[in-house]
Amino acid sequence: MSTAHTTGPAGTHHVLMLGAGYAGMAAATQLAARTRKADVRVTLVNAHERFTERLRLHLTATGQRVAELDIPTLLADTGAHFVRGWVTAVDAQARTVRIDDSRVLRYDTLVYGLGSVTDTAVVPGVEEHAYTLDGPSDATTLADRLARLGGGTVVVVGGGLTGVESAAEIAERHPELDVVLVGRQDPGARMTARARSHLRAALTRLGVQVISGTAVTKVLPDGVELAGARTIAADVVLWTAGTRVSPLAAAAGLTVDERGRVVTDATLRSVSHPDVYAIGDAAAIRQGYGVLHGTCQSGMPTGVPGPTSRPGRGVGRRLVRGHRHRHLPGRRAARHARRPGRDQRWSGPGVQRCGPRGRHHLPRHRRRWPRHRHPQRGQPRQAPSGRRRHHPPSPDGLSR
Known part of the structure; x- marks a missing residue:
C-alpha cells in the first residue's frame, strides 16, 4: 500500500x-x-x-x-x-x-x-483499423507503413488543420500514393476566403483529392464507408477527426x-x-x-x-x-x-515556432508597433516631450 x-x-x-x-x-x-x-x-x-x-x-x-x-x-x-x-x-x-x-x-x-487525444470511439472501426497522431510512436508507426507502400491510396479523415497538414505532407513526400482528404466541411472552413482559395490551390497542386460535406460512418480493414453507403478503398486510413479528454x-x-x-x-x-x-x-x-x-x-x-x-x-x-x-x-x-522575454526561460517548442511564420503569426504589414519604436525605422526615436513613452506589452503581460 x-x-x-x-x-x-x-x-x-x-x-x-x-x-x-x-x-x-x-x-x-x-x-x-x-x-x-x-x-x-x-x-x-x-x-x-x-x-x-x-x-x-x-x-x-x-x-x-x-x-x-x-x-x-x-x-x-x-x-x-x-x-x-x-x-x-x-x-x-x-x-x-x-x-x-x-x-x-x-x-x-x-x-x-x-x-487531449484523438477520439477513436466515435466511429466504429477507428480503433481497430485507423492510424492516429497522438505521439511520436504513433507517427513513427505510420511513417514505417507509408514507407513500405509502393503505391495505393491513403485516406485522411478530418478537414481540420491536422488533417490538411497531414494530407499535404503525405502527398508531397510520397508522390507515388493517392491521397484523399475527407471531411464534413471544406478544408480551412474557418479561414478567410482568400486563405481557403490558397489552401485549395495547394492541395490541388499536390494532387490531393478533397471530399467534403460528408461524414465517415465506419472504418473498414480496406477502406472507409461514407454516409449514404458509399465506400472508398484505402490501404491506409489516418484519423484526425475530433479529440477527447x-x-x-x-x-x-x-x-x-x-x-x-x-x-x-x-x-x-x-x-x-x-x-x-x-x-x-x-x-x-x-x-x-x-x-x-x-x-x-x-x-x-x-x-x-x-x-x-x-x-x-x-x-x-x-x-x-x-x-x-x-x-x-x-x-x-x-x-x-x-515572444521570448526576460523571465521566459523556456524558448523551445511552440514558443518560437508555433505556426508557419515562426515567432510572428501575422503578416509583417499587420504587426502593430508604436511609431517611435518601429523596428524598420532605424533607432528608436524619443517620445514627444510631455508624453509618457509607450512600450509594447511584455510577453508576461506585466507593465515595465
Whole structure:
C-alpha cells in the first residue's frame, strides 16, 4: 500500500502540474521563475520525458527528422521539478494525485493540463483499423507503413488543420500514393476566403483529392464507408477527426462540460474546486465566440502566465493584474505569449515556432508597433516631450 508524499519541505506551498504539453510547459516554467524567492515548489508530472510537439507529428509521420526535446533539460535552471509517471487518479477532496498506482503526491494547488487525444470511439472501426497522431510512436508507426507502400491510396479523415497538414505532407513526400482528404466541411472552413482559395490551390497542386460535406460512418480493414453507403478503398486510413479528454477530471468530482473538460471561471480556476486550475485542451474556457478551441496558439496563452503565489495572499492569483480570459484576443495574445522575454526561460517548442511564420503569426504589414519604436525605422526615436513613452506589452503581460 502506497503512502502519500509531499513534493517538498514542510511549510512550502506545493503546486502540482499535470501534463507537459504546450500549456503545461509554459505554465510550469513561468510559475517557477516567478516564485523563486517564495516558499513555493512547482512540480510537473508527465508520462514521458520527451516533449511531444503535436504540431510537428505530421512531419515525423512522413519520415522527416524533428528535434527531440527532453523535458528535464527544458526545465533545467527554471526551478521546476519533473516527475515522470502516468496520472491514474485525482482525489480533489484529499488533494492528492496518484502516479502509476504506486505513488501519491500531495498538493496545495493543482494545475490540470492533461490535454487531449484523438477520439477513436466515435466511429466504429477507428480503433481497430485507423492510424492516429497522438505521439511520436504513433507517427513513427505510420511513417514505417507509408514507407513500405509502393503505391495505393491513403485516406485522411478530418478537414481540420491536422488533417490538411497531414494530407499535404503525405502527398508531397510520397508522390507515388493517392491521397484523399475527407471531411464534413471544406478544408480551412474557418479561414478567410482568400486563405481557403490558397489552401485549395495547394492541395490541388499536390494532387490531393478533397471530399467534403460528408461524414465517415465506419472504418473498414480496406477502406472507409461514407454516409449514404458509399465506400472508398484505402490501404491506409489516418484519423484526425475530433479529440477527447481524460475522464480523470470527471472522476475526481470536478465540474466538467459535456466533453469532459474542466469548467473554469475567467481566471481559469475550476468553478467547483477553487484550489484547481485547468489549462490547455483540458479546460472549457468560454470566450465571446464560444469555447476556446484546443490548439498550440490558444493553449499557450492559458499557461503564460500561470497561477502564482504572492506572499501573504495565497496561491491562485493571475500573474497579470486584470488578465482575465473573458476576452482573449486570439492571434495577438498567442503572438505575445510566444515572444521570448526576460523571465521566459523556456524558448523551445511552440514558443518560437508555433505556426508557419515562426515567432510572428501575422503578416509583417499587420504587426502593430508604436511609431517611435518601429523596428524598420532605424533607432528608436524619443517620445514627444510631455508624453509618457509607450512600450509594447511584455510577453508576461506585466507593465515595465
